[in-house]
Amino acid sequence: MQTSDRIPTRKEIENIGVYTPGKPLEEVRRELGITHVIKLASNENPNGCSPLVKEAIIQELSNAALYPESTAPELTSKLALMLGVQQDQIITGNGSDEIIRLLTRSYVRTGDEVIMANVTFPRYETNVQIEGGIVVTVPLVEGAHDLEEMLRAINHRTRMIFVCNPNNPTGTIVGEEELLTFIQKVPPHVILVIDEAYYEYVQDSDYLQTLPLLASYPNLVVLRTFSKIYGLASLRMGYGIMHPTIVQSLIKVKEPFNTNRLAQVAAIASLDDEAFVTSCVQDNAEGRNYLEQELVRMGLTYFQSHANFLMIHMNRSGQDVFQGLLAEGVIVRSGTLLGYPETIRVTIGTPEENKAFIQALEKVLTTA
Numbered sequence: 001m002q003t004s005d006r007i008p009t010r011k012e013i014e015n016i017g018v019y020t021p022g023k024p025l026e027e028v029r030r031e032l033g034i035t036h037v038i039k040l041a042s043n044e045n046p047n048g049c050s051p052l053v054k055e056a057i058i059q060e061l062s063n064a065a066l067y068p069e070s071t072a073p074e075l076t077s078k079l080a081l082m083l084g085v086q087q088d089q090i091i092t093g094n095g096s097d098e099i100i101r102l103l104t105r106s107y108v109r110t111g112d113e114v115i116m117a118n119v120t121f122p123r124y125e126t127n128v129q130i131e132g133g134i135v136v137t138v139p140l141v142e143g144a145h146d147l148e149e150m151l152r153a154i155n156h157r158t159r160m161i162f163v164c165n166p167n168n169p170t171g172t173i174v175g176e177e178e179l180l181t182f183i184q185k186v187p188p189h190v191i192l193v194i195d196e197a198y199y200e201y202v203q204d205s206d207y208l209q210t211l212p213l214l215a216s217y218p219n220l221v222v223l224r225t226f227s228k229i230y231g232l233a234s235l236r237m238g239y240g241i242m243h244p245t246i247v248q249s250l251i252k253v254k255e256p257f258n259t260n261r262l263a264q265v266a267a268i269a270s271l272d273d274e275a276f277v278t279s280c281v282q283d284n285a286e287g288r289n290y291l292e293q294e295l296v297r298m299g300l301t302y303f304q305s306h307a308n309f310l311m312i313h314m315n316r317s318g319q320d321v322f323q324g325l326l327a328e329g330v331i332v333r334s335g336t337l338l339g340y341p342e343t344i345r346v347t348i349g350t351p352e353e354n355k356a357f358i359q360a361l362e363k364v365l366t367t368a
């Protein structure tokens, strides 16, 4: 093929790497030639999704030839009722990934600074770079956001701040008072994005409910998703709750049909199954307790997680442990790509998956 050297890409994207997701099950089966593989790498729901979702999708398939409604009004109206906000405060996206992109697309100009933790969800950084913004990182302290330092990093060039709560990949949360004080102190010219992708898993009472604050802080944006507790990761449905004027800006830059019909009906149906959500939260807490006890028994430490994953300190190359586990048919995430080279991040699975992970980990650690 001829080279395309004469068609240079925009300089902003020259040094951006391609996102490396958790290794897919299908890929590992193909590469290792084994059929029994467990994936605990992408913080998906091991219980799948509500049975109501399957019925809704089957019914909606007959409309597959028709474009979906552009702003998913049935879903946003249902969410508004559930969350106690106005419908015009909600925008749905092709995963909350898309809302992150719409936010940076709409608000970050070349040279604007955007503050985020080091380390946190990597899509914030990439999207800021795509727009030519400057990423300002503030190190985590024991895996948790250092909000005081983040405040100190604000200047007249600051355009946006991301706080991931619980934080991916560490699973830590910031305390209620601390976050409230932070929200109060962030100047109104700065958009403060609080990513609550793992909101539903949090059981700690020291966790700030952010939605009631939206009325007083027009610069506040809250992100949630159907990919985690609702088990709809493949369908791509996330949403953001924010001031209606921000929603209107994001709508201008989104694809007209960014969320598809099946995802819309699946999300609506999944909101009707509260019992499913409650049992997943319970199962996750039990799975996390089990893993924590086993890790303590093995003399391993981990960050205090409030989400559906644990980041574990291995005191050796996380990449090696990842490879060792892979050979045992267990896919986790190596901390190398996540900013903590001596860790692995494991998603809480079913009781059988958790047990298989611990057995494989013991084997890898004793044979390495």
Ligand SMILES: Cc1ncc(COP(=O)(O)O)c(C=O)c1O
Binding pocket: 042, 043, 094, 095, 096, 097, 098, 121, 164, 167, 168, 195, 197, 224, 225, 226, 227, 233, 236, 237, 238
């Ligand atoms: C903190 C955080 N935000 C956003 C996302 C994106 O989720 P989705 O695009 O599937 O809604 C993820 C996915 O892992 C995440 O961990």
